[in-house]
Amino acid sequence: MHAVVIGGGINGLCSAWYLKNQGWEVTLLEKSDLQDNCSYGNLGMIVPSHFVPLASPGIVWQGIKWMFDSSSPFYIKPSLNPTLLSWAWKFNQHATKSNVDYSAPFLRDLNVYSKSLYEDLCNEPGFDFAMEKKGILMYFKTPKTAEEEIHLAEKARSLGLDAAYLDKAAVQALEPQVELDILGAVHYRCDAHLYPGKLMQQLISALRKAGVTILTQSPVTRIERKGKSITTVVTPQGVYTADRYVMTGGSWLPELAAQAGIRIPLMPGKGYSFTLDNPLQQLNIPAILCEARVAITPMDGKMRYGGTMEIAPINDLVRMNRVQAIVDAVPRYFPGLQVETPQKKDVWYGFRPCSPDGLPYIGYAKGTDNLIIAGGHSMMGLSLGPATGKLVSDLAMGHSPAIPIEAFRADRY
Numbered sequence: 001m002h003a004v005v006i007g008g009g010i011n012g013l014c015s016a017w018y019l020k021n022q023g024w025e026v027t028l029l030e031k032s033d034l035q036d037n038c039s040y041g042n043l044g045m046i047v048p049s050h051f052v053p054l055a056s057p058g059i060v061w062q063g064i065k066w067m068f069d070s071s072s073p074f075y076i077k078p079s080l081n082p083t084l085l086s087w088a089w090k091f092n093q094h095a096t097k098s099n100v101d102y103s104a105p106f107l108r109d110l111n112v113y114s115k116s117l118y119e120d121l122c123n124e125p126g127f128d129f130a131m132e133k134k135g136i137l138m139y140f141k142t143p144k145t146a147e148e149e150i151h152l153a154e155k156a157r158s159l160g161l162d163a164a165y166l167d168k169a170a171v172q173a174l175e176p177q178v179e180l181d182i183l184g185a186v187h188y189r190c191d192a193h194l195y196p197g198k199l200m201q202q203l204i205s206a207l208r209k210a211g212v213t214i215l216t217q218s219p220v221t222r223i224e225r226k227g228k229s230i231t232t233v234v235t236p237q238g239v240y241t242a243d244r245y246v247m248t249g250g251s252w253l254p255e256l257a258a259q260a261g262i263r264i265p266l267m268p269g270k271g272y273s274f275t276l277d278n279p280l281q282q283l284n285i286p287a288i289l290c291e292a293r294v295a296i297t298p299m300d301g302k303m304r305y306g307g308t309m310e311i312a313p314i315n316d317l318v319r320m321n322r323v324q325a326i327v328d329a330v331p332r333y334f335p336g337l338q339v340e341t342p343q344k345k346d347v348w349y350g351f352r353p354c355s356p357d358g359l360p361y362i363g364y365a366k367g368t369d370n371l372i373i374a375g376g377h378s379m380m381g382l383s384l385g386p387a388t389g390k391l392v393s394d395l396a397m398g399h400s401p402a403i404p405i406e407a408f409r410a411d412r413y
């Protein structure tokens with residue numbers, strides 16, 4: 001059996017990995033040189049703690065308030081772009097308590113499953129991607145955020161996740177080398193982190209070694225379909241035929257799917273990061289600064305800072321005011337941790353593929369019998385990559401998945 005995987009982000013590579021492990025012949029088509037995409041410069045957090053989808057109560061009002069501040073951490077660029085308007089309308093409909101209650105167990109299971117697959121992957125020959133299981137700390141400064149975060153931690157515990165409220169002294173014991181200006185934190189001990197760049201390069205090497213054909217500079221420009229079946233995918237270099245086609249593509253998924261006559265609602269959520277290779281001070285445990293919506297991850301001796309979510313069409317603008325907002329947030333929580341503003345050339349950006357209900361798409365595309373969609377993972381695609389890849393291979397094989405996946409149906413819109 002032969003599979004063609006489109007896109008070499010974490011979801012494409014993991015799909016290729018698990019299909020190959022099941023004995024499939026796999027060809028992966030990637031439009032770039034595979035040296036960078038959203039799966040490289042992210043914060044590397046493995047997050048069972050993220051059981052609340054982006055579409056949740058309060059976010060829409062917050063987004064409207066922040067719409068007029070382009071340095072805000074969550075920013076929907078005001079626009080009459082019909083794709084954005086249609087996405088925003090759906091997003092608004094899903095930003096409810098019932099969406100959160102429905103989604104939470106599915107996201108928890110997918111994340112917990114993925115973490116266990118990462119643990120297995122760590123033990124495979126050729127893999128050492130600096131995975132550490134120290135959890136993440138959600139820091140808060142204000143009583144209002146403390147109340148929200150403690151409530152969320154209770155919900156996490158009711159879902160079986162290991163989460164504990166820590167006062168400032170308890171946090172200080174975990175991070176003795178940095179000065180803190182906080183009220184406290186929630187420690188999600190269920191979480192982990194890794195170094196995404198290493199993981200991606202090791203996956204690419206392992207796939208090549210296992211005999212997967214990886215074709216870079218090969219953008220899929222046409223998809224031919226007969227009735228329910230995709231018949232070929234076309235790049236400027238060639239025409240490819242397979243038993244199953246797996247479409248990843250990250251934030252480019254809507255335009256890829258449109259080539260097969262399929263509509264997938266999705267908007268890019270641009271975020272920035274920068275990495276200090278030799279930081280003067282290190283954190284022990286990855287941090288999320290809740291009010292500022294900034295994340296910091298110590299990874300393999302480096303420190304990566306990142307954040308912001310700008311819902312807008314794909315663009316190559318580096319807005320330094322947004323990067324500055326990340327830099328400025330750090331000393332408000334860690335007064336001794338002075339971070340210099342990076343030069344523009346050292347700022348990385350990527351586009352989180354955001355579905356309107358905050359859930360990924362994992363399943364057969366509407367009206368097709370050989371096209372599997374794997375995308376829309378928003379702010380947790382790195383975390384969910386292995387589970388997504390394994391589920392793709394289960395779907396291709398006709399095997400029952402290890403966890404419930406009906407919430408992720410790719411034909412739900």
Ligand SMILES: Cc1cc2nc3c(=O)[nH]c(=O)nc-3n(C[C@H](O)[C@H](O)[C@H](O)COP(=O)(O)OP(=O)(O)OC[C@H]3O[C@@H](n4cnc5c(N)ncnc54)[C@H](O)[C@@H]3O)c2cc1C
Pocket residue numbers: 006007008009010011012029030031032036037038039040041042043044045046047218219220221248249250251252253256269270271272273306307349350351352353374375376377378379380381382383384
């Ligand atoms: C600042 C920031 C921090 C983040 N932190 C975390 C984190 O800590 N934990 C976490 O879990 N997630 C995090 N994320 C989110 C995560 O990075 C994404 O969800 C994930 O990388 C998406 O992976 P993907 O494989 O779906 O897409 P991508 O990584 O974008 O890959 C898609 C690939 O498809 C290719 N492609 C597109 N169109 C075509 C075509 N026509 N033909 C061939 N190839 C094509 C693209 O070139 C690209 O290589 C973060 C994101 C950002 C921006």
